[in-house]
Amino acid sequence: MSQTKGRVTLPSEANFLKETKEILERWGADAIRDSDGTKLDDELKALDAKVYSTYFVTRGHNDFASTHLDECVQMLLMSKHNLAICDTLTIDFLDGFYKEQVVADYRHDPKRYWEVIDRTNNTIVEPDLWTVDQDTDSLTITSAIPFHEYTVSFFVYMIWDPTQMYNYITNNWQDVPHDIPFDIRQPHSAAFAKRCLKDWLQENPDTDVVRFTTFFYHFTLVFNAEAKEKFVDWFGYGATVSIKALAEFEKEYGYALRPEDIVDNGYYNTTFCVPSRRYLDYMDFIQRFVAEKAKELVELVHDSGREAMMFLGDNWIGTEPYGPYFSRIGLDGVVGSVGGGATLRLISDISGVKYTEGRFLPYFFPDTFYEGNDPCIEAIDNWLSARRAIMRSPVDRIGYGGYLSLAYKFPKFIDYIEKVTDEFRMIYANVKGQKPYSGVKVAILNSWGKLRSWQSYMVAHALWYKQTYSYFGILEALSGAAIETVFLSFDDIRENGVPKDVDVIINAGDAGTAFSGGEKWCDPDLVTTLRKWVYEGGGFIGIGEPSAVQHGGRFFQLADILGVDKELGFSLSTDKYYTKALTEHFITSDALTPLSFGESKQSIYALSEDTEIIEYSNHEVHLAANAYGEGRGVYIAGLPYSYENTRLLMRSIYYAAHKERNFHVWQTDNLNCEVHAYPENKKYAILNNSNETQETNVYDGQGKCQSLTLAPCEIIWKEIH
Amino acid sequence: MSQTKGRVTLPSEANFLKETKEILERWGADAIRDSDGTKLDDELKALDAKVYSTYFVTRGHNDFASTHLDECVQMLLMSKHNLAICDTLTIDFLDGFYKEQVVADYRHDPKRYWEVIDRTNNTIVEPDLWTVDQDTDSLTITSAIPFHEYTVSFFVYMIWDPTQMYNYITNNWQDVPHDIPFDIRQPHSAAFAKRCLKDWLQENPDTDVVRFTTFFYHFTLVFNAEAKEKFVDWFGYGATVSIKALAEFEKEYGYALRPEDIVDNGYYNTTFCVPSRRYLDYMDFIQRFVAEKAKELVELVHDSGREAMMFLGDNWIGTEPYGPYFSRIGLDGVVGSVGGGATLRLISDISGVKYTEGRFLPYFFPDTFYEGNDPCIEAIDNWLSARRAIMRSPVDRIGYGGYLSLAYKFPKFIDYIEKVTDEFRMIYANVKGQKPYSGVKVAILNSWGKLRSWQSYMVAHALWYKQTYSYFGILEALSGAAIETVFLSFDDIRENGVPKDVDVIINAGDAGTAFSGGEKWCDPDLVTTLRKWVYEGGGFIGIGEPSAVQHGGRFFQLADILGVDKELGFSLSTDKYYTKALTEHFITSDALTPLSFGESKQSIYALSEDTEIIEYSNHEVHLAANAYGEGRGVYIAGLPYSYENTRLLMRSIYYAAHKERNFHVWQTDNLNCEVHAYPENKKYAILNNSNETQETNVYDGQGKCQSLTLAPCEIIWKEIH
Ligand SMILES: [Mg+2]
Ligand SMILES: [Mg+2]
Numbered sequence A, B: 001m002s003q004t005k006g007r008v009t010l011p012s013e014a015n016f017l018k019e020t021k022e023i024l025e026r027w028g029a030d031a032i033r034d035s036d037g038t039k040l041d042d043e044l045k046a047l048d049a050k051v052y053s054t055y056f057v058t059r060g061h062n063d064f065a066s067t068h069l070d071e072c073v074q075m076l077l078m079s080k081h082n083l084a085i086c087d088t089l090t091i092d093f094l095d096g097f098y099k100e101q102v103v104a105d106y107r108h109d110p111k112r113y114w115e116v117i118d119r120t121n122n123t124i125v126e127p128d129l130w131t132v133d134q135d136t137d138s139l140t141i142t143s144a145i146p147f148h149e150y151t152v153s154f155f156v157y158m159i160w161d162p163t164q165m166y167n168y169i170t171n172n173w174q175d176v177p178h179d180i181p182f183d184i185r186q187p188h189s190a191a192f193a194k195r196c197l198k199d200w201l202q203e204n205p206d207t208d209v210v211r212f213t214t215f216f217y218h219f220t221l222v223f224n225a226e227a228k229e230k231f232v233d234w235f236g237y238g239a240t241v242s243i244k245a246l247a248e249f250e251k252e253y254g255y256a257l258r259p260e261d262i263v264d265n266g267y268y269n270t271t272f273c274v275p276s277r278r279y280l281d282y283m284d285f286i287q288r289f290v291a292e293k294a295k296e297l298v299e300l301v302h303d304s305g306r307e308a309m310m311f312l313g314d315n316w317i318g319t320e321p322y323g324p325y326f327s328r329i330g331l332d333g334v335v336g337s338v339g340g341g342a343t344l345r346l347i348s349d350i351s352g353v354k355y356t357e358g359r360f361l362p363y364f365f366p367d368t369f370y371e372g373n374d375p376c377i378e379a380i381d382n383w384l385s386a387r388r389a390i391m392r393s394p395v396d397r398i399g400y401g402g403y404l405s406l407a408y409k410f411p412k413f414i415d416y417i418e419k420v421t422d423e424f425r426m427i428y429a430n431v432k433g434q435k436p437y438s439g440v441k442v443a444i445l446n447s448w449g450k451l452r453s454w455q456s457y458m459v460a461h462a463l464w465y466k467q468t469y470s471y472f473g474i475l476e477a478l479s480g481a482a483i484e485t486v487f488l489s490f491d492d493i494r495e496n497g498v499p500k501d502v503d504v505i506i507n508a509g510d511a512g513t514a515f516s517g518g519e520k521w522c523d524p525d526l527v528t529t530l531r532k533w534v535y536e537g538g539g540f541i542g543i544g545e546p547s548a549v550q551h552g553g554r555f556f557q558l559a560d561i562l563g564v565d566k567e568l569g570f571s572l573s574t575d576k577y578y579t580k581a582l583t584e585h586f587i588t589s590d591a592l593t594p595l596s597f598g599e600s601k602q603s604i605y606a607l608s609e610d611t612e613i614i615e616y617s618n619h620e621v622h623l624a625a626n627a628y629g630e631g632r633g634v635y636i637a638g639l640p641y642s643y644e645n646t647r648l649l650m651r652s653i654y655y656a657a658h659k660e661r662n663f664h665v666w667q668t669d670n671l672n673c674e675v676h677a678y679p680e681n682k683k684y685a686i687l688n689n690s691n692e693t694q695e696t697n698v699y700d701g702q703g704k705c706q707s708l709t710l711a712p713c714e715i716i717w718k719e720i721h
């Protein structure tokens, strides 16, 4: 039986009343929900718990959609590159796409709306030089230049909702109709969506919370001819694009977007691409539209006396919770999945709603809950990684998903989650509304800034990628560290300078990406603002290829701050004298060797004897610091997530901020442990982030030291005297 | 006593007559030379051997130079980047330079000839916004933009010859005057140089061969304030630049070069920088001038009945032996140092002279010839690596340098070189003038083409650099392989297409460098010519970052040929399906694992299921092949030199050329052994390239196999029946 109650959402399912009641009590849950593939029956709905019901706005209504196919969601796709061998080139533009998902839009004249591009000489092929054969879905260029490559940008209707498609294919469903998504930008769809929600609210009086899953436009998810994922961008605006949308954009902004503005060489403006002004305009256009339309639905929910909650995923495009229009929607809550600390913060830092909820792992699905497997392993890992982030910024609720009947077969797991839910409520009681002690305020600087807070380096939602893990570790480390973290864009710096209270700026990413900044760094205003700010005492940390663009004899435009640059070959003739690492440095004074820089970066070299080389191996620098006027720069070649690297980053931040003397305040000397202090309510907590017993010295707000032993995963709460 | 005689040059020194005679006989030498720090006495000169004498044209004449300081060699240097903090910025433009080597040129008005650049916004600062203080060698900008970086491009006089400076400092000479180099573009210097040579020829009647060391302009070698090397570019035109040269250039070409055309952001147009049209014009201008002036000196030598030989190094700028004007000079011979196979070929492939000579290692200097060390180790290594290249294209002579008296103290070494000289003459007798069997003809494609044959990836002459060894291995491998190798530039391809007899083109280097090609790959003509050529049956091998520039949705512009591209982040959203290597492939069928790609490249991925992935590890492709029409592409992530990688490259070349069936023709199956066949004189040789006994199968011209055992380093000669 739980010691405390509330703030927990339980998935349930029909014919599971008794066990649901038992777990409701044991976990102190106060809400139940349906899941993909489960329904709540009347007895469950009658329990003393709020009822969450999943609601799909633009799918699952084929009666409507199939009779309004002209209002189906559209996309603008780019064919693969096609090589001309002679002057006639026929392009099977749908080659590689899944024809169950997308069909060419011939309702609108291809000659007017499509674009054929010679990618070799980067020119548009005039429409009178190509023809489309609708019977074969092919396009023929009649005066191609041999051995140039051509692409076709073409409109399609997306005739299958990507999430349903994914579930359908993954679970090998049979005899289930394909959900046809419709576009509420269209008149009938807009009216239908509202009418439909009204009816549903009437038909579902037991629902307390309408869990929108989600609103209108799915993130870009395109399958290939073998019905496998072909393109996935969790941030992708692909499904927002339609001929109507582009026409309305032109009317509103006074200029027309080209198909190329959307397909962008086939990169489709992923979050790794430095966004053009035109694409940012388009995003803004969509966000305003989505907020306005979502608001109408939320108002219907409120009018019927229920709460409106949004799932942060699936059809979430345009609702960006850190965007300027989100609060206009008027949602009561947001729920999202928690893979670790950064994804917890992605949810918990959202403002403009009454509550946030994290859906924790593991899902109660057979891939984890099978005989012989211990689901506690994943649960402990998930909880420990999220818990340190909760200490900084708590979600208001936690919950689970899947088949409760399945989880119920694992009593040890049920026991463990009982402890977790109690621990969560205990933390929540202590930290909610409190400003935790932060030694330093850090801003992450990239092309997206606040809009994509805690969302840097993500392709599909927080999956591991070779090209990202060495950067994503920065967010994961910060998510649960005693650091205040904000996100700034290059435009923010240009327009408003560096905010007064920021101590340290981090710029991290591969050269040319939106995260490093690419051509943005050719902007003298950006560069001089940052140089001046650091010179006058700010701290700048560059990770990977920060401020990187070849310009003016430098690759790192802030090489002068960092004290290092990257050798691309052009300056090999210039002797590199500085190849000896210091024997000790504040940043690595408690580091274990060897340091891990993940994918790391090659050929980084120190610019002068003043550069503090902290790590040098394999003929290159991987860690360095540099004094710059009153400020400091720190360079790190990569930062995959680990407790060791969390400490390395913390020390780098304190060093960059010239606050080394404050490092041993609310701090431990065991890397597995962290301290969080809440001066307002005079509490502090020491966390054991590991599943083993740990001994550590703990430093209080005056730097006074005590020794402690913590049980595996333990939190010890203490009073500040 | 040597079995054969001739083709060997011996260093000697005064008071060493008896031993010199002994070694002359034992090594079969037919020429003796002086060296840095040695002189030949009359008795030596009277021996039955040609006498080589080192001759310096533009140094070692301080009597003249010190009275004509206005004719001293000039350079155009760039200061370091200087950060403005306020609107006044004073730049110590000589900071970091060695003031014993260079002094600012105040004879010519800085306002007219110098250039101050704002590197942050990439603009020129108008001369009326800065002033120069000659007393302090400083330049003050009076309206600097705070936190912009500024550089000064300024003329200096180089008042110390770099080679003498290097020797002086290295050997800690005392009381030796600094050699002041003078510029033969100047009237008095031009007249003096000729007069001086005439006099010298009269004064040195015993000299048979005038060894020019070298002509007029030293490769760029600049020292720092601590008298250490600061900038070294063996190809660098730094010392050719003068106010007079630029004025004459303008007159001839009809446009003026800017200082920036020379200093090039501080990279000084090193061989790694893709050359601009303007810089290529300048090089051509210098080469024509140098050839013309050198010719005048060579004619004086010939007029006096001697031979003229040029050392390939030191003041060799403008004499480029593969350049269009070299043969005009009329030299009898070229001598250069041999570090391995590629540097041997760099000498031996030179045409337009009567003979070439290689100076082999080790130098007879105390750094190798000291008690307890075995100089044979370096000698064997040097000989084995050069010998395989001699089998393809022999130098006409070999020689040594340094103190013969020192080498004489190592009898085992004297014995070993006796064998080497005999072996060299035996090889020469068999291969000179013969066209060795080559299974495939390969062209190395880069920005420099023929001009810098065998000179790719070099900074200082063939030293190891982290950024180059993974490419230099290509040249070293090819230098002694049964492959015909030529060098092509991008301009060659544009202007003349691919030569008819080329089977395979190799493009190899880091993105953006002159070797990969950078922006050259945005040229549709280049790209389509190569695509068409491969499509119709050619072979293309890309190593490292071939054809790399971000353009049209690709990073490798010939990704379609190679079957692979590099992920920079922009296409992370696109699924990469092809991650399984083939279990076997022709290219690796006799490879030892693990393969070694040196520095390798990250994030290479296969474009389609048709790509033949040969090696895949660490989530990326390192070796792949791809069919492209009738032709093929091969991708290799890097190729450091080894016998294993030589074989890997050979197989890649045969595969790209579609000549796998011919691979076992004049071939071995032991990686340490190679076969060279000379069909015209019906001889072939099997080489053991190792210092251990080797067993191997040997395949003859019909692919017939025989087994052989070779002693360490052995060559077995056989007749073709
Ligand atoms: Mg939930
Ligand atoms: Mg010699």
Ligand SMILES: [Mg+2]
Binding pocket: B563, B610, B611, B626, B627, B628
């Ligand atoms: Mg193919």
